[in-house]
Amino acid sequence: MHRKLAGVIPPMTTPFRTDGTMALEAVAGQVDFLVAAGAHGLAAGGSTGEGHTLDPEEFRDLISAAVAATAGRVPVIAGIIVDSTRDAIRRGKLVRDMGVAALQVTPVHYLFKPDDEAMVRHFRALADETGLPIIIYNVVPWTYLSPKLLARIMREVPMVVGVKQSAGDLKLFADLMAENLADKLIFSAVDALMYPSYTLGAHGSIAAILAAAPKASVDLWDAVKAGDHPRALDLHVKLLALWNAMVSDNLPACTKYAQSLQGVNAMEPRAPMPPASPAQREAIRAALAGLGVAVKAKAA
Numbered sequence: 001m002h003r004k005l006a007g008v009i010p011p012m013t014t015p016f017r018t019d020g021t022m023a024l025e026a027v028a029g030q031v032d033f034l035v036a037a038g039a040h041g042l043a044a045g046g047s048t049g050e051g052h053t054l055d056p057e058e059f060r061d062l063i064s065a066a067v068a069a070t071a072g073r074v075p076v077i078a079g080i081i082v083d084s085t086r087d088a089i090r091r092g093k094l095v096r097d098m099g100v101a102a103l104q105v106t107p108v109h110y111l112f113k114p115d116d117e118a119m120v121r122h123f124r125a126l127a128d129e130t131g132l133p134i135i136i137y138n139v140v141p142w143t144y145l146s147p148k149l150l151a152r153i154m155r156e157v158p159m160v161v162g163v164k165q166s167a168g169d170l171k172l173f174a175d176l177m178a179e180n181l182a183d184k185l186i187f188s189a190v191d192a193l194m195y196p197s198y199t200l201g202a203h204g205s206i207a208a209i210l211a212a213a214p215k216a217s218v219d220l221w222d223a224v225k226a227g228d229h230p231r232a233l234d235l236h237v238k239l240l241a242l243w244n245a246m247v248s249d250n251l252p253a254c255t256k257y258a259q260s261l262q263g264v265n266a267m268e269p270r271a272p273m274p275p276a277s278p279a280q281r282e283a284i285r286a287a288l289a290g291l292g293v294a295v296k297a298k299a300a
Helices: 024-036 056-070 085-095 116-130 147-156 170-177 191-199 208-212 214-225 229-246 251-260 278-290
Strands: 042-044 076-080 102-105 134-138 160-166 185-189
Touching: 024 042, 024 056, 042 056, 056 076, 056 085, 076 085, 085 102, 085 116, 102 116, 102 160, 116 134, 116 147, 134 147, 134 185, 147 160, 147 170, 160 170, 170 185, 170 191, 185 191, 191 208, 191 214, 191 229, 208 214, 208 229, 208 251, 214 229, 229 251, 229 278, 251 278
Parallel strands: 042 076, 076 102, 102 134, 134 160, 160 185
Antiparallel strands: none
């Protein structure tokens, strides 16, 4: 299944009620919205989905709901954000029989950074114990993995099939693309720079901007693939305006607001994350309008 992973793979938001409980009944509507926009896959439980706030049972239930709602239309990636090898393995085992295409796994993200050998062992143990393909979610600032280390892990642990390369440094993305990893999958999560990521040869993208504006994001991917660079540049500029309106420490909440303007029952962020502010809402609404998105007159 992981061989089918390519193109635009939006990371789903996770719907929470005002009391902080998860509203699984709202998952299917978002899945349908993203698939109808042309998404080539979906990711659930990642940072856009506030996966760091989910307990193991919530994680299991969310992935189950996403897989069921998708019903085989596109592959589903399960995001794991935990702080130990043991906990990563436990979560992987919870979903390994659900038909997920891969696990998207962050390096540990608390204060203490494993050395390179420990990082290799971490991903090897996870692959050995779960038997599932793994995509490294390279996002955590103080455990950010270099292109050389990422390449080493992928070469030494064959079940590590790719990387979701995050952060705004396009040079690091370019360096990773230059590592001669022809049989691996490199996804861009450089939200502001999807256009150049694709021109550098990215196999696709997994990033919050895709969940906020899926149709435009698919159009950008298609434009680059077709060699229509004037169209791609125009979409890049308009998506950049949306990203600039969204990017903040409450990015998942801003993504939810963008989705709500398009009819998705995205609900609330989980405390203590605040919802999108009035200024953020105004900017997001304007940026979506600039993309030609028909937004609702009112949204939560």
